[in-house]
Amino acid sequence: MGAILGDDTTRYLFNVTQVRTPLPLTRGQKVDFVPMPDSQAAEIFALQSSTPAAWTSQVVNRGGQFDLGRVIQRTFSTIRDNAAIFFGAAAIMVGIPSTLMGIGQTSFVTGYSPTGLLAMGAGWVFYLVGMFMLQxxxxxxAVNSFNGKATSFGQAFDVGVKMFLPLLGVAIIAALGAGLGYLALIVPGVIISVMWSVASSAVVVEKRGVLESLQRSRDLTRGYRWNVFGLMVIYVILSWIIGAAIGALGLATGGSFLDGSPNLWVNVVSGVLVNILSSVVASAGVAALYYELRTVKEGAGPEALAAVFD
Structure with missing residues (x-):
């Protein structure tokens, strides 16, 4: 048995079986851990420097090294393998609501429009529901694809319906937490976004509750948060590129928000395409990231990950 003095000055007792670092802990060494009831510490990781725990780059590998390239490759391979499901679902759940919002926006070009306002409101509600079902x-x-299993549209849709409320709950808490963090000093918001980045996958794959999934994401990303942050930056840049490319195509074909433009609908269509592509890439990317984290951190093979759907 040992004891850890927490930042809150509480002494947390721990058993050596909870230490997740290969080398023994030494007196005075800084650690990151999960506080448990009755002042117990679990999931203890040694820190090699004064770097904040949320951003420590130390890795305890069980299944190999974290590979950004592998995550990106898996992202696009599963999009390719499940193109009909992903883009079909995105067209319905993201494309249609985006079209409604676009119609509402165009109606305001010549002045206030109650009908346009209604279309925008309905589109926003349907978009919110559709995004979480799509996730x-x-x-x-995606997880079935990583494990070499095929998935029908009906099977995927059934999961989307069942997991909608937990996914919504995770999104609300994550958005509030990250939002407050960004208002504070930006950096805390980034840390929270990274820390909870795979909570939605934990909901779907492990069928955990909202708070459990957020904690699970915190545990999975610990030690890999710089990697996750780098991946998020790559996906943000990719989204910008997609948006810029489609926007440029719209301008090239005469799209404009000027009053009376005959090509006003070009902007609506281009906006819908951006939303569809971005939502598919983001959702597949999160699934690939979750798979990578479980594989390298826990050594979870295809059988373990596939079992969650059996």
Whole structure:
């Protein structure tokens, strides 16, 4: 048995079986850990420097090294293998609501429009519902794809419906936490976004509750948060490129928000395409990231990850 003095000055007792670092802990060494009831410490990781725990780059590998390239490759391979499901679902759940919002926006070009306001409101509600259902569908099909299993649209849709409320709950808490963090000094918001980045996958794959999934994401990303942050930057840049490319195509074909433009609908269509592509890439990317983290951190093979759907 040992004891850890927490930042809150509480003494936490621990058993050596909870230490996740290969080398023994030494007196005075800084650690990151999960506080448990009755002042117990679990999931203890040694820190090699004064770097904040949320950003420590130390890795305790069980299944190999974290590979950004592998995550990106898996992202696009599962999009290719499940193109019909992903883009079909995105067209319905993201494309249609985006079109409604676009119609509402165009109606305001010549002045206030109650009908346009109604279309925008309805589109936003349907978009919110559709996005979380799409997340559930993509994670289901992606994890099955990583494990060499096929998924039907109906199977994926069933998961999307069942997981909608937990995914919504995770998104609300994550958005509030990250939002407050960004208002504070930006950096805390980034840390929270990274820390909870795979909570939605934990909901779908492990069927955990909202708070459990957030904690699970915190545990999985610990030691890999710089890697996750780098991946998020790559995906943000990719989204910008997609948006810029489609936007440029719209301008090239005469798209404009000027009053009376005959090509006003070009902007609506281009906006819908950007939303569809971005939502598919983001959802598949989160699934690939979750798979990578479980593989390298826990050594979870295809059988273990596939079992969650059996």
């Amino acid at each position: 559930g569908m993509v994670v289901k099909a």
